[in-house]
Amino acid sequence: MRDFIPVSEPDIGEPERQAVLRCLEAGWISSEGPFVREFEEAVASWVGRRFGVAVSSGTAALDISVAALDIGPGDEVIIPTFTIISCVQQVIRSGAKPIFVDCDPDTWNARVEDIAASISPRTRAIIIPHIYGLTTDVEALERLARENGIHLIEDAAEALGQEWRGRRCGSFGIVSTLSFYPNKLITTGEGGMVLTDDEELTKRLRRLRNLAFAEGPRFRHDELGWNYRMGSLQAAIGSAQLDSAEDRLIRKRSIGQRYRELLGDIECLQLPVDNWRGQENVYWVFGFLINRDAGINAQSASEALRAHGVDSRPFFYPLHKQVALQEFCDPDATFPNAERVAERGLYVPSGPNLTEQDLVRVADAIREVLS
Numbered sequence: 001m002r003d004f005i006p007v008s009e010p011d012i013g014e015p016e017r018q019a020v021l022r023c024l025e026a027g028w029i030s031s032e033g034p035f036v037r038e039f040e041e042a043v044a045s046w047v048g049r050r051f052g053v054a055v056s057s058g059t060a061a062l063d064i065s066v067a068a069l070d071i072g073p074g075d076e077v078i079i080p081t082f083t084i085i086s087c088v089q090q091v092i093r094s095g096a097k098p099i100f101v102d103c104d105p106d107t108w109n110a111r112v113e114d115i116a117a118s119i120s121p122r123t124r125a126i127i128i129p130h131i132y133g134l135t136t137d138v139e140a141l142e143r144l145a146r147e148n149g150i151h152l153i154e155d156a157a158e159a160l161g162q163e164w165r166g167r168r169c170g171s172f173g174i175v176s177t178l179s180f181y182p183n184k185l186i187t188t189g190e191g192g193m194v195l196t197d198d199e200e201l202t203k204r205l206r207r208l209r210n211l212a213f214a215e216g217p218r219f220r221h222d223e224l225g226w227n228y229r230m231g232s233l234q235a236a237i238g239s240a241q242l243d244s245a246e247d248r249l250i251r252k253r254s255i256g257q258r259y260r261e262l263l264g265d266i267e268c269l270q271l272p273v274d275n276w277r278g279q280e281n282v283y284w285v286f287g288f289l290i291n292r293d294a295g296i297n298a299q300s301a302s303e304a305l306r307a308h309g310v311d312s313r314p315f316f317y318p319l320h321k322q323v324a325l326q327e328f329c330d331p332d333a334t335f336p337n338a339e340r341v342a343e344r345g346l347y348v349p350s351g352p353n354l355t356e357q358d359l360v361r362v363a364d365a366i367r368e369v370l371s
């Protein structure tokens, strides 16, 4: 039996090792050469997009997306408060104003009606991250964006492999972003991608990730960019990961189902929504809320689980409460759902390689800690 069950372990095997060796033997280790292009095309086609632009992280993908859409001073961007800070960083740096919205108390995603109510004449874009494996009604958000002449940026980092009404996540809005951090469905170690159907935007995104080299003579720059390039070794690992993504998706779903069976009778737990308007949760992570009547908060439960050899993580800390963002927040705005979810939420080991024995042990530890 293992001493400690980590919250996430990547599923790296022989295909990934072989892919890295092929890359080394071919001599391509920078972002040049065929490996990055092949990975971009493979992910774009899997998701149902025309173009992919591979970058060094999911955060980088969000940064260049916001920059490529010329979001800046005077613009407002609607962002759920219950998400990772990556969603808001370039919005702030560009001089635009984030407008936060609360989350749903059950799905933890932002609600279309709250987003609609936040649209003003200054709104330029909506950034919609999908939380922990379920999406909101992204089709309705696409319609809302179109009707209001604003951009929809889909952050699909936690919902790769998920679908909404037959369309894969990563295919909604003007651009979608992905992360390939080791806890994501596909990992490259560190990495990310922007997906879009727009050819001109793709060129701009490629320039922005590569120091904004202008077309024409070398070392000329008309604007500032970043070095957000992905290397070939990462891309090679990513292509191998994509080949087994469907299999991991099935395993993640069945881990979610098994946790539901094991934990379903614990009254003080609010389990994640399994099926929302016909969409089955992909359980990117298996998170739950510990109700107030349990007499223990998420923080203490996490420490107690650790003593039982079970790793866990708290939920996101809402953006509107971040010290770094106070000067950009409306002091009168309150987001009670996000605050409750952040305080009571915890996710437990959710990697695709967890065994039945691991799951039972995690569930037993949760039961013990809550009793």
Ligand SMILES: *Cc1c(COP(=O)(O)O)cnc(C)c1O
Residues within 6 Å of the ligand: 056, 057, 058, 059, 060, 083, 084, 086, 087, 129, 130, 155, 156, 157, 158, 178, 179, 180, 181, 191, 192
């Ligand atoms: C993981 C994640 C990111 C950030 O990705 P990095 O590759 O770690 O920069 C952004 N958004 C969401 C929703 C994520 O889950």
